Amino acid sequence: MHGKLMTISRFITEEGRKFPQATGEFSDLLEDLALAAKVVSYQVNKAGLLDIIGHAEYENVHGERQQKLDVIAHEAFIKMLDHGGHLAAMASEESEEIIPIPDQHKIGNYIINFDPLDGSSNIDANISVGTIFSVHRKISAGERGTEADCMQPGNKQVAAGYVVYGSSTMLVYTTGHGVHGFTLDPAVGEFLLSHPYMKIPERGKIYSCNEGNYTYWTEGTQKYIDFIKSDNPDLKHPYSSRYVGSLVADIHRTLLYGGIFLYPADRKDPKKPFGKLRLLYEAAPIAWLIEQAGGLSCDGFGSGILDLVPTSLHQRVPLIVGSREDVIEYRDFIRKYDRK
Ligand code: P6P
DSSP states (O other): OOSOOOBHHHHHHHHHHHSTTSOHHHHHHHHHHHHHHHHHHHHHHHTTTTTOOSEEEEEOTTSOEEEHHHHHHHHHHHHHHTTSSOEEEEEETTOSSOEEOOTTSOOOSEEEEEEEEETGGGGGGTOOEEEEEEEEEOOSSSSSOOHHHHSOOGGGOSEEEEEEESSSEEEEEESSSOEEEEEEETTTTEEEEEESSOOOOSSOSEEEOOGGGGGGSOHHHHHHHHHHTSOOTTOSSOOEEOOOSOHHHHHHHHHHHOOEEEEOOOSSOTTOTTOSOBIIIIIHHHHHHHHHTTOEEEOSSSOOGGGOOOOSTTOBOOEEEEOHHHHHHHHHHHHHHTOO
């Protein structure tokens, strides 16, 4: 037996003892999340067999055709989380409005923003997909949670993380005391601690972005990408390009191997001037997680992601995130070429 097998429940409890201010309620919420992740993992891994691949009958709130697994994941997280007594409201990518806690259930002191199944357009190609979640304390006065509780800046998060449904299912989270990774052992149905205190390398050798959008990026972003693809002697080392097109898969690799992930603002679609990714349940949790692992994040316009004050539930934001030295180098190009 390699070292002691630490389940996520035991780890959360032991970590909770180190930080007495963390209430038991908070630990229970994380355990509910882990349970929901097991349910979704089972569905995702069985997708091909249970004929739930392919488009659902209708489109989601953003006019995107909703994959059946999207719907299953969305409903699984709601069903697993709405009766634990820890939440006052939820917000999901798949729901235009916030999701209230049913009348018959106890209302708690936290809210959760989540993307139930990010990257779902890749499901048919059997590419890794993921769930992303962000937890805040309720701040509104009334009993029930409100949009204002969900629309807090990333620097107010109390927990954030993702589940990556890949060759194995992993849950990676932070509560502000480091980043910890757990791998699901299907035999026992437990998430076991496999990556304690994860740290992102100071600098990586991989850049990750959709270069098909190059024409639409700002000059600073274009010059940065040109630089890391060049043989400029100022370059610390050559870079490789890796882009899955599934946010959780690209971020998980960036966390483990280092480097930089970019979904910058682009002028491709005037309706989406800030790129494709959402602030509340994609960029903010990812940015906090990477910063907790020693990395950096920015929006390409001079702000850190965690300082952005949300203005709408599903607002989009550019996301540049990764190894400290790589993000600092990117910011230098933005400062040099984009500051008018
Ligand atoms: P593009 C998947 O659809 C997703 O929402 C993220 O998971 C991913 O990072 C991004 O879109 C990919 O977008 O425009 O490069 O295909």
